[in-house]
Amino acid sequence: MVSSKDVAKRAGVSQTTVSRVLNTPELVKKPTLDKVMKVINELNYIPNAHARSLVQNKTNTIALLSGPLDNPFFVDTTSAIINYANEMGYRVNVQYVNDQKLIEAYAAAFENRVDGIILSCILIDDPIFDKLKQMDIPFITYNRKHKNNENFVEIDNFEAGYLSAKHIIELGHKTIAWVGGPLTVSTFNNRYFGFLQAMKDYKVPVSEQYIFNTDTSKQDITRAFQRLMKLEHRPTAICTGADSLALNLIDDAIRENIIVPDDLSIIGIDNVDLSQHGLIQLTTVGSILEQNLGHLAIRELINMIENKKNSCIKITESVKVFNRRTTGKMNM
Amino acid sequence: MVSSKDVAKRAGVSQTTVSRVLNTPELVKKPTLDKVMKVINELNYIPNAHARSLVQNKTNTIALLSGPLDNPFFVDTTSAIINYANEMGYRVNVQYVNDQKLIEAYAAAFENRVDGIILSCILIDDPIFDKLKQMDIPFITYNRKHKNNENFVEIDNFEAGYLSAKHIIELGHKTIAWVGGPLTVSTFNNRYFGFLQAMKDYKVPVSEQYIFNTDTSKQDITRAFQRLMKLEHRPTAICTGADSLALNLIDDAIRENIIVPDDLSIIGIDNVDLSQHGLIQLTTVGSILEQNLGHLAIRELINMIENKKNSCIKITESVKVFNRRTTGKMNM
DNA sequence: TCCTTAAATGAATACGTAACCATTTTTAAG
DNA sequence: CTTAAAAATGGTTACGTATTCATTTAAGGA
Numbered sequence: 001m002v003s004s005k006d007v008a009k010r011a012g013v014s015q016t017t018v019s020r021v022l023n024t025p026e027l028v029k030k031p032t033l034d035k036v037m038k039v040i041n042e043l044n045y046i047p048n049a050h051a052r053s054l055v056q057n058k059t060n061t062i063a064l065l066s067g068p069l070d071n072p073f074f075v076d077t078t079s080a081i082i083n084y085a086n087e088m089g090y091r092v093n094v095q096y097v098n099d100q101k102l103i104e105a106y107a108a109a110f111e112n113r114v115d116g117i118i119l120s121c122i123l124i125d126d127p128i129f130d131k132l133k134q135m136d137i138p139f140i141t142y143n144r145k146h147k148n149n150e151n152f153v154e155i156d157n158f159e160a161g162y163l164s165a166k167h168i169i170e171l172g173h174k175t176i177a178w179v180g181g182p183l184t185v186s187t188f189n190n191r192y193f194g195f196l197q198a199m200k201d202y203k204v205p206v207s208e209q210y211i212f213n214t215d216t217s218k219q220d221i222t223r224a225f226q227r228l229m230k231l232e233h234r235p236t237a238i239c240t241g242a243d244s245l246a247l248n249l250i251d252d253a254i255r256e257n258i259i260v261p262d263d264l265s266i267i268g269i270d271n272v273d274l275s276q277h278g279l280i281q282l283t284t285v286g287s288i289l290e291q292n293l294g295h296l297a298i299r300e301l302i303n304m305i306e307n308k309k310n311s312c313i314k315i316t317e318s319v320k321v322f323n324r325r326t327t328g329k330m331n332m
Numbered sequence: 333m334v335s336s337k338d339v340a341k342r343a344g345v346s347q348t349t350v351s352r353v354l355n356t357p358e359l360v361k362k363p364t365l366d367k368v369m370k371v372i373n374e375l376n377y378i379p380n381a382h383a384r385s386l387v388q389n390k391t392n393t394i395a396l397l398s399g400p401l402d403n404p405f406f407v408d409t410t411s412a413i414i415n416y417a418n419e420m421g422y423r424v425n426v427q428y429v430n431d432q433k434l435i436e437a438y439a440a441a442f443e444n445r446v447d448g449i450i451l452s453c454i455l456i457d458d459p460i461f462d463k464l465k466q467m468d469i470p471f472i473t474y475n476r477k478h479k480n481n482e483n484f485v486e487i488d489n490f491e492a493g494y495l496s497a498k499h500i501i502e503l504g505h506k507t508i509a510w511v512g513g514p515l516t517v518s519t520f521n522n523r524y525f526g527f528l529q530a531m532k533d534y535k536v537p538v539s540e541q542y543i544f545n546t547d548t549s550k551q552d553i554t555r556a557f558q559r560l561m562k563l564e565h566r567p568t569a570i571c572t573g574a575d576s577l578a579l580n581l582i583d584d585a586i587r588e589n590i591i592v593p594d595d596l597s598i599i600g601i602d603n604v605d606l607s608q609h610g611l612i613q614l615t616t617v618g619s620i621l622e623q624n625l626g627h628l629a630i631r632e633l634i635n636m637i638e639n640k641k642n643s644c645i646k647i648t649e650s651v652k653v654f655n656r657r658t659t660g661k662m663n664m
Numbered sequence: 665t666c667c668t669t670a671a672a673t674g675a676a677t678a679c680g681t682a683a684c685c686a687t688t689t690t691t692a693a694g
Numbered sequence: 695c696t697t698a699a700a701a702a703t704g705g706t707t708a709c710g711t712a713t714t715c716a717t718t719t720a721a722g723g724a
Contacts, residue, residue: 278586
């Protein structure tokens with residue numbers, strides 16, 4: 001591989017001048033600049049970003065630790081994050097992390113001396129959080145947050161769960177199920193308790209048989225669905241912890257010839273892009289803003305990186321119901 | 333940031349020994365190893381991957397230049413590529429490239445001295461191809477291919493277009509439209525000519541009014557749809573160049589209260605994961621294999637990187653029709 | 665005990681760049 | 695012309711690691 005020294009030798013200048021040609025061309029005389037540029041093109045010289053990183057202590061790289069893309073929420077956010085970061089001149093190292101591989105993912109980010117880390121996969125009570133803080137690398141969590149209540153961008157999850165239940169209750173449903181995710185995760189936790197609060201406020205009875213906090217795997221969701229459908233009094237509506245769960249449940253329902261929303265109302269949370277598709281039209285609760293959480297978070301992260309201020313980001317977006325086609329009034 | 337020299341000093345050994353502790357621990361005596369490991373943990377030392385890259389001329393990084401995630405095809409492939417690469421110990425720099433930003437994307441990959449490049453976004457007649465070959469970096473294209481016919485993994489696109497048309501013709505349709513993409517792209521090109529061949533073989537007339545090779549933007553697809561619906565003899569079926577196009581057209585149809593498939597049959601190509609969802613059940617043509625093209629391609633790429641053999645990958649997977657719910661017999 | 669060989673460690677160097685400081689060349693002012 | 699200042703360029707070093715080669719230490723055989 002040709003280096004700046006090779007260019008320098010061939011052009012009859014010093015390596016320093018080659019460096020200047022690319023970084024501060026205004027400091028080099030026109031004829032010299034032309035001469036060097038000519039050689040650069042002749043030799044097809046491409047500067048080595050790693051060598052630069054070493055001396056500048058800056059990599060222009062951001063690590064993204066995201067949930068898996070079979071969840072459409074992460075499709076929306078991954079897309080927004082990468083596009084914005086690229087626009088701002090950053091490359092993005094993406095990893096789709098499951099909970100086992102989390103440690104390795106962090107290690108990789110640290111070894112690569114990324115300028116910042118944007119992550120969704122963190123538990124309320126996650127020991128990694130302190131390690132992150134101690135590493136002194138700018139980072140931000142989107143969607144989920146840590147109990148320390150620092151550096152996050154989220155929607156108002158409690159309110160989302162609350163509004164979701166309220167919407168269903170106001171449609172006249174009496175037998176309402178909850179299918180959510182692990183309570184060790186802030187989103188599912190707060191959404192679940194929001195749901196419970198609404199049920200309490202509107203005096204709708206909650207029985208344990210109707211509550212499933214799954215591990216968010218397809219199998220576990222299907223298992224929850226089948227258990228619900230085997231109950232003596234089937235629920236007429238399901239509030240879910242996320243659109244991805246709702247979409248899985250709808251798929252299950254269709255497979256069992258259960259009509260949504262006639263036989264069963266289903267409501268999600270997140271308002272993922274996909275939910276608007278004509279074939280889907282999922283009723284859901286989501287941010288009142290156009291831009292998704294990934295976009296908000298990456299903007300804040302890059303701002304942190306470039307301004308070096310240790311301001312602690314705490315953003316909680318308001319939510320509203322997007323009333324579409326998967327919920328309806330209860331049938332007698 | 334603490335370096336291996338810091339560790340060495342504190343542990344009372346040479347930097348070389350610290351390096352050995354991490355890379356070839358079998359060459360260092362037990363007491364020394366323990367002593368050094370203790371200091372590594374105390375100081376929270378993390379080796380610098382960039383410095384290592386510099387001396388080893390290996391980055392363990394792969395660049396992925398993908399199409400945008402609003403196309404579900406790229407959701408499936410991005411996911412497969414990143415997961416497999418991570419499993420094999422590579423990090424992945426992802427860029428979602430539009431045709432303008434392509435040059436910058438390549439530049440970024442080159443500057444970072446990635447070990448390999450996996451890309452979808454290449455035109456049949458793309459000058460970048462020669463540059464890629466000349467750079468001597470292992471690379472592979474998935475989905476699309478270059479006219480040079482080297483290093484690609486694709487489905488049999490001509491056959492896919494052919495089977496798509498055949499399926500529709502055999503359902504009795506006489507007025508059949510085509511909505512595809514730019515013919516400068518191998519996939520759309522071959523699929524289109526496969527479509528035409530079937531129309532010819534089965535003696536179904538083809539009129540220009542029914543042919544739209546869009547730029548694959550939502551607006552352009554919608555424009556094509558509206559033009560088709562304004563024709564005196566509306567098509568009763570649309571063959572599309574990709575599932576993403578089909579899904580957009582179905583969305584348009586629903587918005588105009590046109591029932592799929594009763595009023596209009598629509599068939600895609602790619603068999604994206606999403607097409608199987610109960611709410612969608614898109615009839616489509618896709619690979620007979622389980623694994624998607626991204627998975628096949630990244631396997632080949634990593635193989636190329638690690639075995640350094642210059643074998644030229646040419647893989648074309650067979651296809652079949654996945655008959656689901658968006659196509660039906662022609663109504664009288 | 666001595667000698668040979670193997671095991672363990674260290675010193676020096678290269679990787680490719682940007683930054684710092686020193687030097688040379690050019691320009692402008694007097 | 696001279697001289698001071700500014701502009702242009704070059705020499706040297708640091709960044710943090712792995713590698714190569716040299717050196718020291720330990721082990722084993724006679």
